[in-house]
Amino acid sequence: MFWRALSELTPGPKWAGLFAEYWPEYRQWWLKEGEAARPTYGESRRALVEHMPEMLELYDELCELAGGTDQAARFLSFHCPPPYLAGCSQAIWPGKEPVLVRNYDYNPLAFDALLLRTGWQGRQVMGTSDGLWGLVDGVNDAGLAISLTFGGRRIVGKGFGVPLILRYVLQTCESAEEAGKVLARVPTHMSYNVTVIDGKRRYLTAMMAPDRATLITHAAVATNHQEHVEWVSHARFTATVERERFLIQRMRLHRDPQEKFITAFLKPPLYSTAFDAGFGTLYTAVYRPGKREMELRWPGTIWPLSLKNFTEGGRRILVPGAA
Template identity: 80%
Template sequence: MALWRAISEDEPGQKWAALFHEYWPNYRAWWLREGETARPTYVESRRALQTHMPEIVPLWEEICELAGGGDQAARFLSFHTPPPYLADCSQAIWPGREPVMVRNYDYDSRAFDSLILRTKWQGRGVIGVSDGLFGVVDGVNDAGLAVSLTFGGRRVVGTGFGVPIILRYVLQTCETAEEAGEALARIPTHMSYNVTVLDRKRRYLTAMMAPDRPAIVTHAAVATNHQEHVEWVSHARFTATVERERFLLQRLTLHRDPEEKFIGAFLKPPLYSTAFAHGFGTLYTAVYRPRKREMEVRWPGTTWVQRIDRFEEGVRYVDVPGATPAQV
């Protein structure tokens, strides 16, 4: 059984601080796994935030104080050039009368927050699946903008931000897909990622971000784990990224599945992954409805609905098919 929590706190406070102190030992070990000198200094991290995401610097300073004011915690929370990490994931926009964003998050359950966080930081309402307690891997804001990420399937690692803080920045500062696309095109990322956004006016885009070349902003409705073409062949074969992309495109173009059938496909092969032993099992499926400011987190047989204006704190114990107890 996997334990999930839903926590709400308008401004950074004691709830967030308690979560940080609970998670920090494991995050610190991960952040230091290549040695402290492999990570940017405090000054470098602060300068990068001020240059590329100045609007959230006061928020970063506030949560750093709640985290205890330590040098390592502040550098970690900047998400500036963290250790490399891989996730799989599939995501798509179902283009109905009320479009929805659907995604699977495939990752290592031992390195996952299992946390839905509702905040109103800097006056902006956001709900999303937490990563590192400051970033998110998907979410929606009170302006009706939803975002989600997938790994881009490339080995290149550079200087830039971990993508979860980039998604947090987009949700904190953007209201439309166009604004999000502009932000995603200019903020440097340390690895290659595909970020899909959908706004309340039915507009969507996918930005293919990379550390070594300009971002490519497209009107793609589907993203898996490669960009314009496969560059990391062994990873593509192992994760079946091309097969998953083709499957989703067929569902959207040839079959025109109704909404519920389309969402249900994410909870079955080939989209649903049981590769938990390799750190790529499907931990959850998320469904975002931007006009309603609503998210659903789904597992086979279980759905947890949350809305920004009717958020309910609580816990859920969920079965994760294919995972062993040690993996959840």
């Protein structure tokens, strides 16, 4: 798998080139249930106006860069996309300089493998791309870091794909409290656990769902269920309960030092090799919100990145089942 780290402070030719490169496969995925299963452009735009009005100007700019077609604009709205599942573990290691650590478990053939640093709307953001402007984790220049895990429920409803919600949080929020308010009001089309931590060491985890109110908690650990397991077969396959218990023990009973805690994400039971089933660990991310820095990690490899001193580049990572 070849990873790229790219920087473009305002939407321009780099982003347009990425969209042209990725759009054929994204279009195939977006249409897999038929075009009629996806909302119209009018419905998608109205949803953005209602729930994320601050993003509208940026959305229009990206749509134009993407060619201005109806399908591209509907896709970029992230409104009611096809359902998708991921694994993932995430936790906040407490301390004087807390860190947010996460494993992203997903299909290597359906992944951007792209780290973007943007300065859109005057806000600098760095994070792991999904859908080319959505994010599955990231940090902004206010020192707010965020990450998601799948919530372990089958229900699909009317709402946005969660990567755009994470982008929205990082574009508009500076504190965990502000992020919690956004996560409580913006509708999601599937269930997700979203953890945020700000520059003042305040954190929360929002348990989001399409069919019930978002639950804002002070949980420092999130895997692939919410208050209790609801999708038993998925929970067993992904070992969500076992991973949650393991992380809680590392934090409460063993009180691992920071580096030992981070390296635990690169080993079982947190690290997964179930790539054939679409739930292999594609990377470990370590966010240091106080420093506006992050690291991408794999066994034997650390790639440090800084929001302030961002360096473009690429890394080829050997992942079973990935090109």
